[in-house]
Amino acid sequence: MQEKESNTTDREIRISRILNAPIELVWKVWTNPNHIKNWWGPNGFTNTISEMDVKPGGEWNLTMHGPDGKDFPNKNIYREIVLHKKIVYEHISSPHFTATINFEAHDEKTVLHWHMLFDTKEQFIQVVKTFKADEGLKQNIEKLETYLQISPAS
Numbered sequence: 001m002q003e004k005e006s007n008t009t010d011r012e013i014r015i016s017r018i019l020n021a022p023i024e025l026v027w028k029v030w031t032n033p034n035h036i037k038n039w040w041g042p043n044g045f046t047n048t049i050s051e052m053d054v055k056p057g058g059e060w061n062l063t064m065h066g067p068d069g070k071d072f073p074n075k076n077i078y079r080e081i082v083l084h085k086k087i088v089y090e091h092i093s094s095p096h097f098t099a100t101i102n103f104e105a106h107d108e109k110t111v112l113h114w115h116m117l118f119d120t121k122e123q124f125i126q127v128v129k130t131f132k133a134d135e136g137l138k139q140n141i142e143k144l145e146t147y148l149q150i151s152p153a154s
Contacts, residue, residue, distance in 0.1 A: 001054040004020050011124040013134050017141050023087045023105040026112065029144070029151055030087060030101070039147035040064070042136035055081055060089060095127045114141065 019026055029035040033049040039045050042065030051061040062078040073093060080088035087101045097118045104111040114137065118124040127133045 007118055012122045013124075013128075013137055014075075015137055015141055016111065016113045017145065018106070019110045019112055019145060019148055020108075022108050023103055023110045025148065025151070026103060026110040027084050029147060035147070035151060038151075039064075039143040040140065041137040041143075043067075043143070049128045054087075056077060057129075069114055095123055095131075097127075100123070112141070112144075 004087065028152050029039065031052075031054045033052040036052070037047040037049050040062070041064045046065045047062050048065070049062045051059050051062075053059055056078055058078045060074075060078065062089060064072040064074060066072060074082045075092040077092055078087070078089050079098070082103070085103055087099075087103075089099050091097045091099065095118065097116050099114045100113075100117075102113040102115075104113075116133070118127060
């Protein structure tokens with residue numbers, strides 16, 4: 001029997017966007033380290049990806065380099081991968097959260113639903129206030145949109 005879903009609206013961030021790119025390309029730039037390093041993170045950040053094993057149980061380890069020169073190591077574990085449909089990863093580094101990204105094909109466009117669920121309301125508030133995670137997520141998806149327009153389909 002499935003547990004009744006509790007109300008999580010006080011500890012989650014959600015964003016949806018229609019991307020002007022086919023789902024195969026959107027999937028590729030999400031799952032290939034040579035692509036994701038070019039758009040991941042808020043404005044001004046760059047990335048070094050040391051591991052990206054896109055499969056359930058696989059690790060995604062990256063260091064985000066802030067515009068101020070500060071490094072932010074991130075360790076993630078992929079929990080669910082459904083080709084062209086869904087990526088779920090657990091952000092093991094602090095702050096701990098689970099991200100679920102759903103992909104829907106609509107002709108030559110892709111609808112992307114990005115959901116971040118934090119462990120507690122307090123942690124969510126801390127992350128939004130300290131790291132401006134809500135604004136960072138918006139910037140991240142805007143960088144993805146821009147990258148999709150300039151990215152080669154290879």
